[in-house]
Amino acid sequence: MSQYPTLPSSLPKDYVEPDYQLPSRYLETYLVLMVRDPECIFAYWEISPVTRSEFEQNYGRESWENSRLAMRISRGTEQNLFELDEAATNWYFHVKISNQSLLGELGRILPDQTFIVLASARLDLTIGTNPCFGTNRLYRPEHRQFLEKTLAKRQQETLSSYR
Amino acid sequence: MxxxxxxxxxxxxxxxxxxxxxxxxxxxxxxxxxxxxxxxxxxxxxxxxxxxxxxxxxxxxxxxxxxxxxxxxxxxxxxxxxxxxxxxxxxxxxxxxxxxxxxxxxxxxxxxxxxxxxxxxxxxxxxxxxxxxxxxxxxxxxxxxCAATHGFLPFMRREAAEAQIATAVSTFQQYFGQTxxxxxxxxxxxxxxxxxxxxxxxxxxxxxxxxxxxxxxxxxxxxxxxxxxxxxxxxxxxxxxxxxxxxxxxxxxxxxxxxxxxxxxxxxxxxxxxxxxxxxxxxxxxxxxxxxxxxxxxxxxxxxxxxxxxxxxxxxxxxxxxxxxxxxxxxxxxxxxxxxxxxxxxxxxxxxxxxxxxxxxxxxxxxxxxxxxxxxxxxxxxxxxxxxxxxxxxxxxxxxxxxxxGYYEFWLNGSNDWIYRHLHKAANYMVELATSLPNTEGILQRALQQAARELLLAQASDWAFIMTANTTINYARKRTQDHLGRFFKLYHDIKNNTLDPTWLQAIASKDNIFPEIDYGLYRQQNINDSRVVSHL
CATH class of the missing domain: 3.20.110.10 (Glycoside hydrolase 38, N terminal domain)
Known part of the structure; x- marks a missing residue:
């Protein structure tokens, strides 16, 4: 690693650090899903110029303009298609997240309603939204009442103003 | 009793x-x-x-x-x-x-x-x-x-969450002589x-x-x-x-x-x-x-x-x-x-x-x-x-x-969601650097350590919190932008062999936390146990 110089022991007196700008895009195609709560996921994405040009090669010169941006969300056998603003690069989806994996697919809807996937992402999680008693014999009726009472107290809490 | x-x-x-x-x-x-x-x-x-x-x-x-x-x-x-x-x-x-x-x-x-x-x-x-x-x-x-810079762990890939925890544990050991x-x-x-x-x-x-x-x-x-x-x-x-x-x-x-x-x-x-x-x-x-x-x-x-x-x-x-x-x-x-x-x-x-x-x-x-x-x-x-x-x-x-x-909304909403695209990308870049450059010395090692520090500092949950709470928003935005900006410049400088020693010294003297940080913590692990964010 000798091509690197060593660090100076002190800085020039008038040294000013430059300002930074974050990249507006990374020129890659990706889709990322994030859980916000049991009823909402956040998605952000980017579609690279390469992906767009491949799409146009496959589906025709004006296929991009003639198709619509959409997100397909699948959970088990249930599937929802959400149409999105063309300029959007992120979105909140109000979908219930239960105990099954969730597949998000970002794509475009062609005029004949065919959905072409450009990027996909999967969430594999288990989210509890109720006490899970199952068939365990440990739980007597008073356990249920006791846990539900504790939960009700938690739900009554308001956000503290002390932060 | x-x-x-x-x-x-x-x-x-x-x-x-x-x-x-x-x-x-x-x-x-x-x-x-x-x-x-x-x-x-x-x-x-x-x-x-x-x-x-x-x-x-x-x-x-x-x-x-x-x-x-x-x-x-x-x-x-x-x-x-x-x-x-x-x-x-x-x-x-x-x-x-x-x-x-x-x-x-x-x-x-x-x-x-x-x-x-x-x-x-x-x-x-x-x-x-x-x-x-x-x-x-x-x-x-x-x-x-706690975690090194109080990063919001659910939104991190495994290596980044581990670096937060491992760095916290070693800092504690350094100050108190025990785990x-x-x-x-x-x-x-x-x-x-x-x-x-x-x-x-x-x-x-x-x-x-x-x-x-x-x-x-x-x-x-x-x-x-x-x-x-x-x-x-x-x-x-x-x-x-x-x-x-x-x-x-x-x-x-x-x-x-x-x-x-x-x-x-x-x-x-x-x-x-x-x-x-x-x-x-x-x-x-x-x-x-x-x-x-x-x-x-x-x-x-x-x-x-x-x-x-x-x-x-x-x-x-x-x-x-x-x-x-x-x-x-x-x-x-x-x-x-x-x-x-x-x-x-x-x-x-x-x-x-x-x-x-x-x-x-x-x-x-x-x-x-x-x-x-x-x-x-x-x-x-x-x-x-x-x-x-x-x-x-x-x-x-x-x-x-x-x-x-009770869930993640305070740290993920319209006021702060823009940070995650960059934080995730930075963590991916850090994993790439640590995996491809396992043994370094001199200024390259300093630069990799500094990259880890900048990433950790950018990840502090405080910035997203402040953006939601609508208090000192400009400061929170600037801190996020500065740490990520320094990180991305380090990444590109390391990749292109164009490290600027004066600049590196300048940012190292400002963000001087965790002097002994082990950037190797970010080496790729091929474990994806985050269930809250899709593959990163």
Whole structure:
């Protein structure tokens, strides 16, 4: 690693650090899903110029303009298609997240309603939204009442103003 | 033998705020105010309790950023200067209020600040870690750690979350010569799988909010009143909503009592600019000085003069009320549980003293009362409880935070969601660098270490929190942008062999946290145990 110089022991007196700008895009195609709560996921994405040009090669010169941006969300056998603003690069989806994996697919809807996937992402999680008693014999009726009472107290809490 | 236990936990954290490039930096005051109003009074109070032979147990979590700021020479000097300026202001206030009813309060502030100034200089020798080390040795205080920069772990890929935890553990070892027994998850934010990293670093327990345990699988037999263990054996304590509400609640909590000191009336805002100018920001920006003469009084802007004795009486009353309620709770719980219940009551440390001026008095009286006045209830540390009851139910906790609505919304919403695209990309780049450059030396190693520091600093949950809370948004945005900007420049400079030594020295001298950081922590692991963010 000798091509690197060593660090100076002190800085020039008038040294000013430059300002930074974050990249507006990374020129890659990706889709990322994030859980916000049991009823909402956040998605952000980017579609690279390469992906767009491949799409146009496959589906025709004006296929991009003639198709619509959409997100397909699948959970088990249930599937929802959400149409999105063309300029959007992120979105909140109000979908219930239960105990099954969730597949998000970002794509475009062609005029004949065919959905072409450009990027996909999967969430594999288990989210509890109720006490899970199952068939365990440990739980007597008073356990249920006791846990539900504790939960009700938690739900009554308001956000503290002390932060 | 008590019928049950109270596990009090104070979580102390501030983001790393250190600006050597400015002589006087507004946000550094967060550290000065919190040290003066919360940390020093708490440490002094705990030492007094120990000196008086009070048998108490308290768990303290200090974030690695805060520990580092305590021991930073520049901040120590600036804190001393801040205290000296405040002392000067109290002298001036004694003269100004000579014929006014506030005069007794001005005297109170001089005595208080003078006492804390000498405590800081003489007892702490400018480093409160020395007192923490002493308190740790008494066995009455259990110290635990948090993530390195208080990063919001559920939104990180495995390597980044592990780097947060591993760096926190090594910082704790460096300051206290031992491995922390447990960890406070930043924002109490849990996702299934994080316990695997905790286990790897020999952390024995952590905490979740009430629903994190109650929605676990299977449901816990004893609710949040007995710890459980994750399938990998790491113990989990659940937050008790009742004790939390009595202190935290905006509407019903003790700190809102009309007798207590009003936080939002401060002479920094009330007095003429010409008079107060030397004690506020040099640019003339008004700010809190910490000298406040009014009590909450009521819900209107009419405020009466603060009466410290009446406030103390009220704190004693509230401490008694809190203890009484916990006694009733353990009497009820122990009537059907197969073990002594433990009530887990975690709070932000800054509530005590900074927001709630009388908080440290309340806590002191509470601990004395529990020791002297009754036998139903005893305070306990997590380690002690786990040694009494090593067997516990095996449960997979559910994802949760202690934030508004109980999940992740406070850290993911329209005000702050833009940061994650960049934070995730930066973490991916860091993993790429650490994996492709495992053995380095000289300036390249320095650059990789600095990249890890910048990433960690950008990940602090505080920035997303501030953006949502709509407080010092510009500062939070700038910090996010600066750390990520430095990171991306480092990444490209390393990749292109174009490192600029002067620039690197400049940013290394600013963001000098974790001097021994191991950037190798980011080496790719091919483990994807984050269930909250899709593949990263």
């Amino acid at each position: 008590p019928q049950g236990y109270l596990l009090l936990l104070l979580h102390a954290h501030l983001p790393f705020i250190r600006h050597p490039e400015h002589e006087d930096f507004l946000e550094e005051r967060w550290f000065f105010e919190a040290t003066l109003e919360t940390y020093l009074p708490l440490l002094e109070m705990l030492e007094n309790l120990h000196r008086d032979g009070v048998d108490f147990s308290l768990t303290l979590s200090f974030s690695p950023t805060l520990l580092t700021m305590f021991s930073d020479e520049l901040l120590q000097q600036r804190l001393q200067r801040h205290l000296e300026k405040l002392l000067e202001l109290t002298e001036k206030e004694i003269k100004r209020t000579k014929e006014r009813p506030e005069n007794a309060l001005a005297h109170m502030y001089r005595e208080r600040i003078s006492g804390l100034y000498h405590y800081y200089l003489d007892r702490c020798r400018k480093n409160p870690l020395l007192v923490l080390q002493h308190l740790l040795s008494t066995g009455k205080v259990e110290l635990i750690t 922390p027994p447990g960890l406070w998850l930043p924002e109490c934010a849990y996702y299934p799988g994080i316990e695997n990293i905790l286990d790897k670093y020999r952390l024995k327990y952590f905490f979740v909010d009430t629903h994190g345990l109650l929605y676990g699988n299977p449901a816990p037999c004893w609710g949040v009143y007995s710890p459980v263990q994750c399938p990998n054996g790491v113990a989990v304590f659940g937050r008790d909503p009742e004790s939390s509400k009595q202190v935290w609640s905006k509407e019903e909590g003790y700190p809102g009592d009309f007798t207590y000191r009003e936080y939002y009336r401060d002479i920094g805002w009330d007095l003429p600019l010409d008079y107060i100018r030397p004690y506020i920001h040099p640019d003339g920006i008004r700010l809190n000085t910490g000298i406040k003469y009014h009590r909450i009084t009521g819900k209107t802007n009419d405020k009466e003069l603060y009466d410290p004795w009446a406030a103390r009486e009220k704190a004693a009353l509230h401490a008694g009320n809190f203890m009484f309620n916990r006694q009733k709770q353990v009497e009820y719980l122990s009537s059907f549980m197969d073990r002594a219940p433990v009530i887990v009551a975690p709070y932000d440390a800054e509530l005590f003293g900074h927001w709630w001026f009388e908080g440290p008095i309340w806590l002191e009286i509470l601990l004395r009362k529990i020791h002297y006045d009754q036998e139903t209830l005893k305070t306990i540390t997590p380690s002690r409880y786990l040694s009494l009851y090593p067997e516990s139910q095996v449960i997979q906790p559910s994802f949760s935070t202690w934030g508004d609505k």
